[in-house]
Every structure is written in C-alpha cells, then in structure tokens.
C-alpha cells in the first residue's frame with residue numbers, strides 16, 4: 001500500500017502554495033520525506049468539490065487532511081470527490097463527525113468529561129431550554145457551546161452561565177451565543193456543567209469563575225480567524241494529546257497556551273479513545289482543582305485540530321505517513 005499523502009489548504013492568494021498557517025507543517029512533512037497536495041478550502045465550503053480537489057493528483061490513494069475545520073456534511077462531499085479521483089481519506093465521514101461533534105464523542109467519554117446535554121438546533125423557546133437545563137441538574141454554573149465550538153472570547157456574554165436556575169440569564173447567554181454564531185452555528189446548542197480547572201500560569205483556581213480566553217481550533221471563519229491571541233488571564237492549562245490508532249503520538253500544550261505544557265495522566269483516556277474507534281483524534285485535557293484528576297475538556301478530529309507553533313510535530317507527521 002502506498003504511503004499516505006497529507007492534504008493542506010492552499011493559500012487563498014496563491015493556489016500553488018500551502019496556506020501560510022499550515023506552511024510550516026507542509027515544510028516539515030517534506031523534510032521528513034512525506035508528500036503533500038493542496039485543496040481549495042473556499043471552494044470546498046462553497047460546495048464546489050471538483051474545484052476544491054482539482055490539485056490532488058489522480059489515483060493518489062491514502063490521504064490525511066490537515067487544515068481548517070470543515071462542516072461534517074461538507075467533509076462527506078469532500079471524501080466523495082476525492083474517491084472519484086482515486087483518493088481515500090483515512091478518516092471516514094462517519095469517523096470525522098464522531099470526533100468533531102460533541103454528540104458523536106460524548107457517549108463514549110461520559111464520566112470523563114463535564115456532564116453535557118444538547119438541543120438539535122437553536123432553542124425553539126424558553127421551555128425547551130428550561131428542560132435542557134433540568135436534564136443537567138437545573139442549578140449551578142454551566143457553559144454554552146455548539147456541537148463544535150464555544151464563544152470563549154465572549155465568556156460573560158455568550159459562554160458562561162453563572163447559575164442554570166436563573167432562566168432569564170441562561171436564555172440571554174444562549175440567545176447571544178446563537179446570534180454571534182449566526183450561520184456558523186454547528187449542529188445545535190450544548191450546555192455543559194462548569195468545572196474548576198487548574199489555570200495555565202496561576203496554579204489552581206479558586207471557586208470563582210473569571211474571564212477566559214482565546215481560541216485554539218483551526219477554524220477559518222469570522223469566529224476564530226486570528227483569534228490566537230495567547231493565554232488570557234484565567235486560561236485553563238490544557239494539554240492537547242494527539243492520538244493515532246489508539247496511541248498517543250504527540251502530547252503538548254494547547255495552542256492557546258503554547259508556553260504551558262502539563263503532562264497529563266492518560267491511563268483513563270486511552271481506553272476511551274480506543275472505544276471511540278476513530279483513527280486520528282485529539283483530546284484536550286485539564287486538571288480539576290478538586291483533586292479528582294484529569295478531565296477531557298473536548299475531543300477533536302486530529303485533521304482539524306490546531307498545532308501550536310514551535311512544537312516539534314515530527315513525531316506526529318512521521319506517524320501519519322507511516323499509518
């Protein structure tokens with residue numbers, strides 16, 4: 001079987017070059033003896049799959065993707081367009097959706113991640129939201145996100161809910177979240193119980209829940225582009241662990257806190273990653289301040305998780321092209 005190639009997004013200003021955000025990965029891949037091809041992310045999002053994959057050589061065989069986030073439906077069409085050219089994405093559309101969207105991975109990680117409930121879209125009315133809050137215990141602090149992303153930059157306004165019992169406040173935060181996500185709302189609204197995590201530089205955080213923080217996800221849209229402003233005050237000290245075929249191939253800082261590199265205990269996470277059954281995923285892990293250990297903050301598809309600059313990505317890329 002051929003060695004997998006890696007697809008990167010092309011530079012919107014020069015289709016023959018990798019997008020500047022991924023250029024260092026493409027360069028490192030070449031140094032490691034790997035092969036890459038370019039895809040047009042804008043064409044992909046516009047649904048023009050023929051154009052999106054035009055630069056991928058015919059009959060290229062096994063492929064990984066490393067690029068901006070892609071909605072799950074578009075990923076399916078992307079996989080089909082590549083298959084028509086004789087290319088096979090090594091993460092199937094079903095596998096992509098399971099790792100990328102919280103309802104896909106949550107059932108496997110339940111108990112190791114903050115308790116969560118979700119609605120299939122924006123809440124239709126207050127009763128629907130109240131019922132969801134009720135399923136989460138109906139009281140205490142929570143955070144709001146969609147199936148894929150939060151608005152953590154707008155923490156007080158569109159992410160953090162001080163008390164689920166305060167329905168008008170919950171409704172306000174969710175409505176603002178939905179408004180700010182706009183057409184980028186992925187799936188539906190998720191409510192998660194808030195847990196206190198150790199912060200990046202300040203050590204364990206007390207009971208208070210302050211402001212958080214810039215982003216991490218490789219998502220090229222109005223919500224996240226250029227959002228990697230570094231660690232905000234109160235940034236949870238997450239580690240991002242990269243898994244291939246159930247083995248951790250790279251463990252490093254979260255892209256929001258590139259200088260902070262906790263070393264998580266993976267004993268409990270490893271069997272969960274294996275149970276998920278997706279070949280290439282990331283887990284973001286944070287340490288609880290109550291002494292109960294490491295928690296999975298979120299799971300992601302490894303193809304669209306951001307790699308912090310400065311990390312030695314050679315072990316990851318070497319594993320991908322050996323897979």
Ligand SMILES: Nc1ncnc2c1ncn2[C@@H]1O[C@H](COP(=O)(O)OP(=O)(O)O)[C@@H](O)[C@H]1O
Nearest residue numbers: 114143148149150152192193194195236297298
């Ligand atoms: N249940 C939670 N309890 C406490 N903090 C949380 C919780 N969920 C998320 N956070 C904080 O909010 C940030 C963003 O949440 P996350 O689920 O990672 O969304 P995103 O996909 O936008 O990165 C996390 O990095 C973490 O600091």
Ligand SMILES: [Mg+2]
Nearest residue numbers: 216284297298
């Ligand atoms: Mg995150």
